[in-house]
Structure formats: structure tokens, C-alpha cells
Amino acid sequence: MKSARILLAAAIAATSLxxxxxxxxxxxxxxxxxxxxxxxxxxxxxxxxxxxxKTMGDWATYMKADxxxxxxxxxxQYISKTYRDKIKxxxxxxxxxxxVPDQELSDDIAAFLKKxxxxxxxxxxCS
Amino acid sequence: xxxxxxxxxxxLALGASVPAVxxxxxxxxxxxxxxxxxxxxxxxxxxxxxxxxxxxxKVCLTCHTEAAxxxxxxxxxxxxxxxxxxxxxxxxxxxxxxFCISIxxxxxxxxxxxxxxxxxxxxxxxxxxxxxxxxxxxDTTGNYKKPPGLAGNPPVKDMELPPGSGKIVKxxxxxxxxxxxxxxxxxxxxxxxxxxxGGDGVKHGDMDSxxxxxxxxxxxxxxxxxxDFTCGTCHKASxxxxxxxxxxPTAKDTKGAHLRGSxxxxxxxxxVNCHGKAPHEKAKQSERLNLHANKVACQTCHxxxxxxxGVATKTSWDWSTAGKKGPDGKPMLVKDAKGRVIYDSKKxxxxxxxNVKPEYAWFNGEVTYTLLGDKVDKSEGVTRINKxxxxxxxGKSMIWPLKVFRxxxxxxxxxxxxVTPHTAGNDDTAYWKNFGWEKAIESGMKVxxxxxxxxxxxxxxxxxxxxxxxxxxxxxxxxxxxxxSKDGRLAGISGVYLPGRDGIPLMDTLGWSxxxxxxxxxxxxxxxxxxxxxxx
Numbered sequence: 001m002k003s004a005r006i007l008l009a010a011a012i013a014a015t016s017l018x019x020x021x022x023x024x025x026x027x028x029x030x031x032x033x034x035x036x037x038x039x040x041x042x043x044x045x046x047x048x049x050x051x052x053x054k055t056m057g058d059w060a061t062y063m064k065a066d067x068x069x070x071x072x073x074x075x076x077q078y079i080s081k082t083y084r085d086k087i088k089x090x091x092x093x094x095x096x097x098x099x100v101p102d103q104e105l106s107d108d109i110a111a112f113l114k115k116x117x118x119x120x121x122x123x124x125x126c127s
Numbered sequence: 128x129x130x131x132x133x134x135x136x137x138x139l140a141l142g143a144s145v146p147a148v149x150x151x152x153x154x155x156x157x158x159x160x161x162x163x164x165x166x167x168x169x170x171x172x173x174x175x176x177x178x179x180x181x182x183x184x185k186v187c188l189t190c191h192t193e194a195a196x197x198x199x200x201x202x203x204x205x206x207x208x209x210x211x212x213x214x215x216x217x218x219x220x221x222x223x224x225x226f227c228i229s230i231x232x233x234x235x236x237x238x239x240x241x242x243x244x245x246x247x248x249x250x251x252x253x254x255x256x257x258x259x260x261x262x263x264x265x266d267t268t269g270n271y272k273k274p275p276g277l278a279g280n281p282p283v284k285d286m287e288l289p290p291g292s293g294k295i296v297k298x299x300x301x302x303x304x305x306x307x308x309x310x311x312x313x314x315x316x317x318x319x320x321x322x323x324x325g326g327d328g329v330k331h332g333d334m335d336s337x338x339x340x341x342x343x344x345x346x347x348x349x350x351x352x353x354x355d356f357t358c359g360t361c362h363k364a365s366x367x368x369x370x371x372x373x374x375x376p377t378a379k380d381t382k383g384a385h386l387r388g389s390x391x392x393x394x395x396x397x398x399v400n401c402h403g404k405a406p407h408e409k410a411k412q413s414e415r416l417n418l419h420a421n422k423v424a425c426q427t428c429h430x431x432x433x434x435x436x437g438v439a440t441k442t443s444w445d446w447s448t449a450g451k452k453g454p455d456g457k458p459m460l461v462k463d464a465k466g467r468v469i470y471d472s473k474k475x476x477x478x479x480x481x482n483v484k485p486e487y488a489w490f491n492g493e494v495t496y497t498l499l500g501d502k503v504d505k506s507e508g509v510t511r512i513n514k515x516x517x518x519x520x521x522g523k524s525m526i527w528p529l530k531v532f533r534x535x536x537x538x539x540x541x542x543x544x545x546v547t548p549h550t551a552g553n554d555d556t557a558y559w560k561n562f563g564w565e566k567a568i569e570s571g572m573k574v575x576x577x578x579x580x581x582x583x584x585x586x587x588x589x590x591x592x593x594x595x596x597x598x599x600x601x602x603x604x605x606x607x608x609x610x611x612s613k614d615g616r617l618a619g620i621s622g623v624y625l626p627g628r629d630g631i632p633l634m635d636t637l638g639w640s641x642x643x644x645x646x647x648x649x650x651x652x653x654x655x656x657x658x659x660x661x662x663x
Contacts, residue, residue, distance in 0.1 A: 027314070031340055031351045034340060035352055092343070092352035096352050115268075115269060115270070121268075121297070121299075
């Protein structure tokens with residue numbers, strides 16, 4: 001009886017959590033990628049990187065590896081609330097999305113990159 | 128460890144994702160989507176494979192029972208519009224232009240932008256409800272596509288398009304798209320309106336793909352980082368009928384701000400609807416600027432240039448040079464230094480421009496079209512396909528910015544009419560296949576039900592497109608001297624005295640002399656008073 005109750009509770013919890021699974025907003029990802037990522041890359045020697053420059057697999061690997069600047073930094077650092085808070089006085093997208101949870105924004109960007117990848121549904125540029 | 132904690136750990140072990148339920152207070156409202164009242168992923172009817180667009184529509188209509196009937200009443204569906212002022216039968220189905228010219232005989236290509244499925248010829252059933260395409264306006268994934276050549280149908284599996292080209296168009300998952308429907312967006316409207324005239328930014332100049340996620344510099348209202356207006360914010364729809372018209376535009380809105388609940392039947396997509404008739408309250412010289420608003424459309428000062436988002440707009444199109452072949456005897460493309468096509472064997476020569484200054488004219492909202500069958504005369508120089516009414520004196524006109532598109536297009540010199548060539552297609556009469564104008568025009572005019580003499584010549588044409596998008600930040604609005612100067616932007620505007628432009632030398636000399644004499648008089652009088660006062 002006791003184990004049955006535990007299993008039932010587990011099932012309910014799993015259902016609740018699934019219902020909360022985040023539905024990524026590729027449009028918000030698009031704005032952040034272009035206004036924050038690209039605007040910085042353009043100002044730095046790296047230059048802009050079109051989403052269509054890589055495949056969906058490349059982008060998935062990149063986001064999962066969470067490495068920026070050849071591993072010296074983390075990608076997530078540039079998506080974090082801390083970073084947005086730091087640049088929001090000079091960056092409207094960072095200001096607009098200041099309160100978005102880090103994971104949601106990361107998922108949004110990943111969705112945009114997947115969609116805009118070379119082999120994605122709508123290969124996209126930075127502009 | 129209590130049951131809830133064990134359950135939570137078990138749930139995490141089962142792979143359920145991220146947010147922690149334990150952090151949500153028990154009295155908190157349940158998590159919901161806030162951008163819709165219906166999560167379409169939960170509808171069993173949509174959890175299936177769809178083999179065609181109409182199959183999706185049938186399911187949509189089981190709940191949205193009135194939607195197709197509403198769509199049937201709109202210009203987006205009928206592509207036909209009877210102008211009550213001129214009694215001209217207009218709409219995309221009937222008018223000609225100097226871009227791709229006309230729709231009849233090219234249906235499967237042009238109707239990729241119809242809000243329906245299957246309009247492949249003149250026999251399309253406009254009463255069919257299941258032929259209404261809900262997804263083209265309500266897709267939120269950005270993945271819904273209706274490639275030219277499929278008569279408005281989306282590809283549901285990978286296919287070679289055009290046939291024989293070797294180019295593969297990927298099939299799309301209609302079920303996934305149907306489960307993600309939502310409100311219209313700049314992306315959905317833009318899928319057609321950004322690409323009018325056959326490509327990105329080609330036709331309008333103030334609408335192109337850069338408006339999908341624009342900066343404030345490009346458009347203060349649609350600024351994706353700011354106000355983020357969708358098209359529907361201004362073009363407020365009612366019963367699926369979207370406000371705003373190219374055929375009967377509102378050139379001068381005299382009624383002021385439109386209050387919520389107002390039952391006035393008026394176009395909500397004007398600047399005045401929100402900003403009122405005296406919009407410059409906080410500006411320096413606000414009174415003077417508000418006086419301008421009586422005669423000058425807001426767009427004239429606040430849209431200094433068009434095509435500012437990095438996408439060039441076509442400014443002219445010369446069909447008379449089409450048909451040249453490359454050294455290999457095959458159709459060719461010629462590109463400019465920026466990689467933009469400026470010659471295409473199928474279409475002729477183009478000119479393009481970015482950051483294009485508009486032209487200006489008095490405009491009262493009346494638009495008259497040169498339609499198929501109307502007589503045209505090459506000796507008159509230029510045939511205006513749409514003539515904008517307006518003058519300084521009629522009390523209804525404002526000075527408007529326009530994109531004036533110039534071209535040269537085929538016409539029938541014997542019948543003295545414009546023609547509707549069959550351009551797109553894989554058949555022997557299509558111009559883009561056989562490069563023969565006579566065959567293409569004969570075929571197209573047959574579908575249009577219009578006579579064709581068999582002779583072809585080319586005639587110069589013009590179309591004027593009032594500009595209203597790409598509103599710049601107020602700091603970038605035109606300065607006074609842009610217009611108030613010799614050879615300024617309004618050099619061609621007649622019927623109004625424009626200081627700085629219209630000075631008459633003799634009048635100026637007399638005026639300045641009078642002012643100088645007055646000043647001398649004031650100083651002289653003052654000096655005499657001082658002199659007299661000291662003597663006392």
C-alpha cells in the first residue's frame with residue numbers, strides 16, 4: 001500500500017512537471033540573438049555569425065557544451081540575468097528581457113538557432 | 128523523507144523537466160499559457176497526420192464555425208474590390224501593375240499568397256469553406272510555407288520545385304503547425320506583404336523582411352525591443368476583415384483620436400487614430416508643427432527614407448530588355464557589386480535602391496486605375512497605372528510621400544491596351560519557359576477574356592505607392608530646410624506658398640527694406656526720446 005502511494009505521488013508529480021515544460025519562443029530568441037549576441041560580435045573582431053552558418057546539430061552541440069571564446073568563458077554567462085542586468089542600460093533587448101529566467105531565454109535562443117540553421121526550417125541571417 | 132520529496136525525486140528520475148513544483152506556493156494559480164486561451168497541442172483532433180491544408184481547415188471549423196464565412200467576405204479571400212467612389216472593379220484579381228503585371232493565367236504562382244488552397248485557375252470555388260487557409264495567418268512556428276507554383280498549397284512532403292529543376296522543397300508537418308496556431312504577427316503578414324512584386328522588399332519599399340524584428344531606428348512602433356507592434360495593432364481586424372486599403376486609403380483623417388468603444392466606421396490604421404490631430408504637444412514650436420499637420424501627412428516628415436533595413440527595393444523594371452541569353456545560350460542573371468540581381472533574362476533590367484528618398488504629391492485618397500481594356504497612348508509618354516487624386520485646393524488632400532515605381536511593360540499597340548502575359552509556368556506558352564511574348568500574351572489574354580491583336584510593343588508606365596511604414600524616431604524626422612529650401616524635397620509641390628522655396632526677389636527686397644526702415648524708425652524714435660529727455 002505504501003509503495004503504491006509513493007508511485008502514485010511520483011506519477012502525479014511527473015505529470016505536473018511535464019505540464020510545466022517550457023515552450024520555447026523562437027521570436028524572443030531571435031531578438032536576443034540579434035540584439036545582444038550579434039551586436040557584441042560585430043563590435044568585436046569575431047564578426048557576426050549567421051544562424052545559417054551552422055547546422056542544427058552544430059548549434060545543439062554548441063549550446064550543450066556551453067563554451068564561449070574557445071572555452072575560456074561560458075555561453076550561459078552571456079544569457080544570464082546577471083549579464084543582462086549589467087548591460088541593460090545600454091542594450092534595449094537586455095532591458096526588455098531582464099526578468100526572463102535564464103533557462104527559458106537559453107531555450108528561446110536554441111529554438112531560434114535550430115530554426116535558422118543551415119539545415120533548419122528557415123535558414124536565418126543576423127539581420 | 129516524506130512522500131512528496133520522494134515523489135519529486137522519482138519524477139526527476141523519470142526525466143521530467145525543469146521548474147521545481149516544490150517552489151510554487153500551494154495557493155498559487157496553476158501555470159498557464161498567457162498568450163492564448165486555448166492550447167491547441169491538447170486537442171486530440173489536431174494530433175494526427177494531415178495530408179493537405181483543407182484537412183486542417185475542416186478540423187479548425189469544427190470549433191471556429193463562423194471563421195471561413197467571415198474570411199469569404201474579405202479582400203484577402205476575394206481579391207476583388209468594387210471602389211464605391213469610382214465604381215472600378217479592383218482587387219488583385221483585376222488590377223495590373225508594372226511588377227509581375229497580372230494574375231490571370233499565372234494563378235498557381237500568384238495564389239501562393241492567397242488565404243486559400245487550390246486556386247489554380249479561373250474555376251476556383253470561392254464558396255468552399257475547407258479551402259480557407261487558417262494556418263497562413265495563424266502560424267506561430269514560422270515554418271509554414273506556400274511556395275509559388277502550388278496554387279496556395281503547402282508541400283506536405285519533400286518535392287522537386289519547379290519540376291525538373293533539381294531543387295528540393297522540404298515538406299512541412301501540418302500537424303505540428305496546427306497545434307501551434309496563435310495570433311497573427313509581423314512574420315505571418317510579412318510572409319506575403321514583405322515579398323510583394325516577386326521578392327523581398329521589391330514592391331513597397333516601406334515593407335520588407337527587415338520589419339520582422341526591426342530596431343527602433345527602422346520603425347518606432349514595430350521596434351522588437353520596444354513597443355513591438357504587430358501589423359494588427361494598427362490594422363485592427365474585425366470578423367477577420369483587416370482594416371486598411373490600398374484602393375480607398377484615408378489620406379486625411381479629420382476625426383481625431385479614435386476612442387475605445389466608438390462605433391464610428393472609420394479606418395483605424397491612421398496616425399491620427401492614436402496621435403490625434405495636434406500630435407506635437409511636447410515638441411519645440413509645437414504650434415507651428417501642428418499647423419503643418421493640417422496639410423502635410425505625418426509620414427512625410429517622419430519617414431525620411433524607405434528601404435532603410437538593409438533590404439533594397441526595386442525602383443524600376445524594364446520588361447522590354449527581357450529575353451537576352453548568356454554566352455552559353457541559356458537564360459542569365461546579372462548582379463551588381465552587392466550581389467543583387469539587376470538583370471534577369473526572364474524579367475529584364477531592374478534598378479534597386481536602399482535608403483531611398485520618397486517623392487511627394489498632394490493626395491486626397493482617390494485612386495483611379497488603368498485597367499485591362501482601358502485605352503493607353505504611347506505618345507503621351509508615361510501611362511500611370513494608378514493615378515492618385517489630389518490638389519492643394521480641394522480641402523481633402525495632404526502632401527504625401529510616395530514610392531514611384533517606373534517601368535516599361537508589354538502592351539498591344541493595335542488595340543492600345545495593356546496586356547496580361549502568361550509569364551510563370553512550365554508550359555510552352557509561358558514567357559519564362561519559351562521567351563516568346565506573342566505566345567505568352569495570347570495565352571494570358573485568352574484567360575483574361577480580352578482581345579489581343581497579336582502585335583507587341585512596350586510602353587512606359589508608373590505606379591505610385593503611398594508610404595506609411597518605417598516610421599523613424601522623432602529625432603530623425605525631417606528638418607525644416609529639407610523642404611523649405613530651393614530644390615528641397617517639396618520642389619515639385621504646387622499650389623502652396625513654401626517659405627524658403629518660393630521667395631520672389633522683388634517681394635523679398637521690399638519686405639526686408641520695410642523691416643529695416645521700421646527698425647531704423649524704432650531706433651531713431653528711441654534716440655530722439657533719449658536726446659529730448661536729456662535736454663530737459
